[in-house]
Ligand code: GDP
């Protein structure tokens with residue numbers, strides 16, 4: 001069996017730990033297509049927060065408390081940069097993490113695409129799943145905000161980390177999306193998938209930028225495999241992070257049903273919500289309530305198992321297939 005997962009950073013990483021456990025039990029292969037919208041260049045380094053969260057978490061090198069960056073991290077370089085007054089000072093770059101960014105930046109400068117760089121980094125981390133960036137091309141999420149009495153577009157990292165998502169925000173734009181191409185392997189993985197899972201990641205700034213790569217949303221919708229999503233919203237609130245702020249900006253309700261409707265029946269066949277949200281209705285999509293707290297690997301693997309048991313035939317006539325006339 002082949003499982004493809006669309007994933008952001010921390011929520012995506014936790015989810016993938018469970019997908020990997022499930023896959024080991026049943027002998028499945030897992031490909032993760034990871035958001036690159038958060039990627040940024042700082043201090044001359046290329047930083048890929050979501051790919052790194054996934055890689056470190058699956059490679060047992062992530063800080064479990066913070067949820068991002070390396071366990072046992074030190075901050076000497078950050079302190080030195082601050083002593084120079086080198087901007088940005090608001091972004092946490094740990095010493096161990098910087099080594100990753102140095103290797104990545106060196107390879108990118110030498111001409112390797114991000115997908116090849118990611119593969120090389122994974123030689124060390126052995127994540128046990130194939131990690132693919134959604135695109136090798138630059139695709140960056142920016143927030144259009146009111147700042148100092150002016151309308152400005154700022155990078156998502158600045159919006160999120162520096163301003164805590166608190167600026168008056170009109171919308172998000174995925175800069176470069178129009179000309180981005182899916183990374184090598186992404187379309188093939190989707191075409192060969194037996195199931196496509198949408199992780200309980202932030203729908204607006206983790207999953208939407210993946211689907212903004214031209215051809216990618218179409219490939220997910222046209223896949224012969226069922227597409228099953230997991231709600232990141234439980235009982236009307238994100239489990240962690242600022243998905244509530246992001247959903248408000250795109251005019252979506254911050255509920256399990258609201259996120260399901262945002263994806264909609266064009267994308268999803270099945271939608272899993274937490275038992276707290278039993279009764280959530282997403283027209284055209286098979287909804288099931290199960291515990292969605294990713295407390296540990298077993299609980300998360302059980303979520304994946306439940307997705308595989310969804311009775312999609314009940315909600316969707318077998319033919320004609322979506323994406324086809
Ligand atoms: P980021 O890129 O680091 O922000 O991470 P993601 O976008 O992949 O994941 C963030 C989302 O994960 C948030 O909206 C959280 O609500 C969701 N999340 C985190 N932990 C859990 C959990 O245990 N269960 C569910 N259902 N969602 C979770």
Ligand code: CA
Nearest residue numbers: 008009038050
């Ligand atoms: Ca992210």
